[in-house]
Amino acid sequence: MTDLAKRVYDHTWKIDPIVRSLLDTDFYKLLMAQTILRRHRDTQVTFGIQNRSRQVRIADLVDEGELREQLDHARSLRLTRGEATWLRGNSFYGRRQMFSAEFIDWFEGFRLPDYHLEKRDGQYLLTFHGLWVETTLWEVPALAILNELRSRGVLRHLGKFELQVLYARAMTRVWEKIERLKRLPDLSIADFGTRRRHGFLWQDWCVEAMLAGLGPRFLGTSNCLIAQRREVEAVGTNAHELPMVYAALAEDDEGLAAAPYAVLADWQQDYDGNLLVILPDTYGTAGFLERAPEWMTAWTGIRIDSKDPIEGGEEAIAWWRSRGCDPQAKLAIFSDGLDVEAIETIHARFHGRMRLGYGWGTLLTNDFRGLVPDGALDPISIVCKVLDANGRPAVKISDNPTKAIGPADEIARYKRVFGVPEQAALPVLV
Amino acid sequence: MTDLAKRVYDHTWKIDPIVRSLLDTDFYKLLMAQTILRRHRDTQVTFGIQNRSRQVRIADLVDEGELREQLDHARSLRLTRGEATWLRGNSFYGRRQMFSAEFIDWFEGFRLPDYHLEKRDGQYLLTFHGLWVETTLWEVPALAILNELRSRGVLRHLGKFELQVLYARAMTRVWEKIERLKRLPDLSIADFGTRRRHGFLWQDWCVEAMLAGLGPRFLGTSNCLIAQRREVEAVGTNAHELPMVYAALAEDDEGLAAAPYAVLADWQQDYDGNLLVILPDTYGTAGFLERAPEWMTAWTGIRIDSKDPIEGGEEAIAWWRSRGCDPQAKLAIFSDGLDVEAIETIHARFHGRMRLGYGWGTLLTNDFRGLVPDGALDPISIVCKVLDANGRPAVKISDNPTKAIGPADEIARYKRVFGVPEQAALPVLV
Structure with a gap:
């Protein structure tokens, strides 16, 4: 039986949204946002997308218009009443009221802030500048959108079977x-x-x-x-x-x-x-x-x-x-x-x-390795990292130099201050 | 969107029929039926189901009431207009009008004849006695029904996931x-x-x-x-x-x-x-x-x-x-x-x-071998063979004695007439 109502309703969708809820994010982003709101609510930062799998030219695979549509759709989202209720009423790690009334009130008024998008060398320069507590919430949806748009770009060419x-x-x-x-x-x-x-x-x-x-x-x-x-x-x-x-x-x-x-x-x-x-x-x-x-x-x-x-x-x-x-x-x-x-x-x-x-x-x-020709669905190592805070560069060293982030002179300074020895590079798969 | 009409309509099904068309059979049964109709339309035979995988006690797995419902449903089927049109108009092996007008006319009036069903030793004795041209068309649907009912009996215990x-x-x-x-x-x-x-x-x-x-x-x-x-x-x-x-x-x-x-x-x-x-x-x-x-x-x-x-x-x-x-x-x-x-x-x-x-x-x-515990979905070697014709026993010898069918004295006579030497038994998997 054809559900005529559903078929006609489906025609009205302009896009098939990838992120459909502000809760479609990682739990620790909310914990961190609460701490940031409480302690650093005026701090300004920039987050930026970095595709460490440079050989995968995402900007060639993902249409800029579609990317903007998805990002704009995410910006239209508001926490729903049921979602706020869940944050208020659910217990997390066995504890009730993990999130303060102040944080949930703030979250109910929240919308994802603006973004900056341009293409360079087959990659997207996608950055988020503004209040830390707002821009931090872009990391997960921005990555999820880029990854899923890439998947869709490949899947579009496959038949039903x-x-x-x-x-x-x-x-x-x-x-x-x-x-x-x-x-x-x-x-x-x-x-x-x-x-x-x-x-x-x-x-x-x-x-x-x-x-x-x-x-x-x-x-x-x-x-x-x-x-x-x-x-x-x-x-x-x-x-x-x-x-x-x-x-x-x-x-x-x-x-x-x-x-x-x-x-x-x-x-x-x-x-x-x-x-x-x-x-x-x-x-x-x-x-x-x-x-x-x-x-x-x-x-x-x-x-x-x-x-x-x-x-x-x-x-x-x-x-x-x-x-x-x-x-x-x-x-x-x-x-x-x-x-x-x-x-x-x-x-x-x-x-x-x-x-x-x-x-x-x-x-x-995302383990679709080898399931389509040329590994076109193999996962890529793409991250969204904080680049600066109140105008000063942000630095990450980690235990694997392949994952280091920041200007060279700052990395050198951090290595000195933290007494970081020579490190062996490990391959980064994902 | 819930399709209310479909949900309510689905409630009206008494069974989920396994065989829903007289064309849900093997092509060679129709070729043979045409030859039988032309040359042996009065011959009476008996077909009978035989499960060579005796260790699988089908009668314990398949409810007799359900089996009768499915067999009865198959008996209610008539060739539809579109199906007859396909037999008339389609080319088979590059040849048009493979089936004579006489055969298709006969087939349009055809219904599957009655069956005899009883349980013995965990198996179903299921036989079809009557005109060869009619009973021959039971072989494929009867086997398909038994096999699918057995699958359903196992699948019933599995969760959605x-x-x-x-x-x-x-x-x-x-x-x-x-x-x-x-x-x-x-x-x-x-x-x-x-x-x-x-x-x-x-x-x-x-x-x-x-x-x-x-x-x-x-x-x-x-x-x-x-x-x-x-x-x-x-x-x-x-x-x-x-x-x-x-x-x-x-x-x-x-x-x-x-x-x-x-x-x-x-x-x-x-x-x-x-x-x-x-x-x-x-x-x-x-x-x-x-x-x-x-x-x-x-x-x-x-x-x-x-x-x-x-x-x-x-x-x-x-x-x-x-x-x-x-x-x-x-x-x-x-x-x-x-x-x-x-x-x-x-x-x-x-x-x-x-x-x-x-x-x-x-x-x-039907290669579901090993996909559920105890090989409960492994295919079984079940056949539907002609047992007698005009009251005389039917015999099959084949090249594999495991597949021989018929009374011992008749098998001996056939072996003598056809000069069949000693044969090595091959295992019958399916």
């Missing part, structure tokens, strides 16, 4: 990964794949698959909208942008050296429990841990993000021991370019030695 | 087989999978996949309804029931020995071209070919059905050579329990030595 087989293969691949993961004892894994996802509906399917396959071993998703709709946990803590902005705002080298700890001191006041996960690698993990104040040892865990995970895990265990803590009571969260093989390796090495959590991103929600 | 992954896997499997087949030079392959299919919609999907993947290398389908709807060739020639009934009706040993050739003599009058494919194995291929009349060498090809395919192919080549024919001008059709490995092996051995055609059945349209 090729599409069906493509998704059958992708589903089979995800399910086979989940079946392997099932075998790991005491697994705890979450979806971190919003920004680099193949598409919204695909991420949603992946979450459904994780839930069906892993049950309580699936901790939840970083995506607030999917968490709300599927009634699963929304998960995540904080990201590099906090130390990057705090560092950029520091008045001198002493302030710079203290900035990463200032972030955690603020965070500790704002949140607690499982949200107290240290992200130590912004300016090199080794120096960060070495100089860490004693109170940091009380934190729940460490996120190991840009270092070889085995090395990073051993480093965390050694650090906790050196501070008189029992690593078995501590949590290590791995989240850098994970796939099943890496998770298995990490689990084999560390299971029983500390509590383990996995944030599985791109290779959960 | 498990079903989705199941079909994703099955689709991926079929598509990967097709991609392997694509590499074979001069491939010509057809779907012969109606009777043992997982379900009608699945067979239809498999045909779509073959068409999309193989293009003109996909010769067509044996299923008339799918051929009509998808506008592909309907293919097939004849089956063992013809020599079995001719043999049963023979008055003496001399008539018995002549019966298989009488079948071909009649067939040759009724049809020509690519329909002139010898099915030599009913009472042993070796003896059949040895005693074949000279006019049989003019036939287009041989179907190799119950013998090891390499042995059978070599036997065909040797026979054609012995009769002064060029095997390269002849067609060998392989159709016994084929899967990709077997097709590749056969192709590697015979490509270039004779024309090759493959009739791919059960392992195209």
Whole structure:
């Protein structure tokens, strides 16, 4: 039976919007936005998209008009009543009222700010300048839009049947990964794949698959909208942008050296429990841990993000021991370019030695590698990073020089201040 | 948007019918029916279902009430005007008016005759007694109903998500087989999978996949309804029931020995071209070919059905050579329990030595092996064979004693008359 009403209604759509809700973003962006609103509401920053997979010329694949339409559509979104109700009434990490009335009021009046878009060398220069608390909320939807438009550009050329087989293969691949993961004892894994996802509906399917396959071993998703709709946990803590902005705002080298700890001191006041996960690698993990104040040892865990995970895990265990803590009571969260093989390796090495959590991103929600010719759907390493704060350049070093961000002289200064040694470059897959 | 009208309409279905058209049958049943109508319209036979996979207790898996409902629904079907038009107007094997006005008139008045059903030892005794031309048309729908009801019985216990992954896997499997087949030079392959299919919609999907993947290398389908709807060739020639009934009706040993050739003599009058494919194995291929009349060498090809395919192919080549024919001008059709490995092996051995055609059945349209626990969806070897004709027992020997049918004393007599030597049993997978 043809649903005439639906067919006619569908004709009225001008575009098929990629981002349809302000909650279609990562949970930690909201936690960070609340901290920023509370402590840095006047700070101005610039965020910018950077495609580290330069060989993929996104500007040739994605029409500028379509990109603008999608970004403009995202700018038209407002938090709905039901979404605000969910933020107010839901418990996050077992705690009610995670978000203050002040933050939710602010969020209800929020719209995504303007953007600047131009093409250069087959890439899009897409930047967001303005209040930190506003521009920070562009990161996830902007990346999700670019990634999904790229997917759509490729999928447009496939027939109905090729599409069906493509998704059958992708589903089979995800399910086979989940079946392997099932075998790991005491697994705890979450979806971190919003920004680099193949598409919204695909991420949603992946979450459904994780839930069906892993049950309580699936901790939840970083995506607030999917968490709300599927009634699963929304998960995540904080990201590099906090130390990057705090560092950029520091008045001198002493302030710079203290900035990463200032972030955690603020965070500790704002949140607690499982949200107290240290992200130590912004300016090199080794120096960060070495100089860490004693109170940091009380934190729940460490996120190991840009270092070889085995090395990073051993480093965390050694650090906790050196501070008189029992690593078995501590949590290590791995989240850098994970796939099943890496998770298995990490689990084999560390299971029983500390509590383990996995944030599985791109290779959960966008593993279409090899499924179309020329790898045209293979995920790309695209990021949206803070470039400056109140006019000063922002810098990231991390444990992998391939991921460094900032002007060369500033990078040199940061390396000196943080005592960053020579680093070995690791390939960045996604 | 919920289509209320459709939802309410769907409530009115009492059952979800498995067979919805009299054309949902194999093309060769119609060719044979036409020959039977023309030459043996008063012959009475009995067809009976036999499940060679005795370990699968179908009567425990399939509810008798549901089975009766499906069989009764099939009995309510009449050839529609559009279906009759297709039979009249379509060309088959490049020939128009393959079916006579007399046959189509008869078919328009046809309904499937009554059936007899009882349970025994976990199996259904399902038999059809009556006019040969009527009961012969039960074979395919009865098998398709039993196979699909068994699938449904298993699928009923799966959740929405498990079903989705199941079909994703099955689709991926079929598509990967097709991609392997694509590499074979001069491939010509057809779907012969109606009777043992997982379900009608699945067979239809498999045909779509073959068409999309193989293009003109996909010769067509044996299923008339799918051929009509998808506008592909309907293919097939004849089956063992013809020599079995001719043999049963023979008055003496001399008539018995002549019966298989009488079948071909009649067939040759009724049809020509690519329909002139010898099915030599009913009472042993070796003896059949040895005693074949000279006019049989003019036939287009041989179907190799119950013998090891390499042995059978070599036997065909040797026979054609012995009769002064060029095997390269002849067609060998392989159709016994084929899967990709077997097709590749056969192709590697015979490509270039004779024309090759493959009739791919059960392992195209029902390869759900291992996709649910305990192999509950693995295909079974179930057949519907003629048991007697005008009160005399029907006998099949074939090249594989596992497939022999008939009373022991009659099998012994047939073996003597046809000079069948000791045979090695081959396992029957499907």
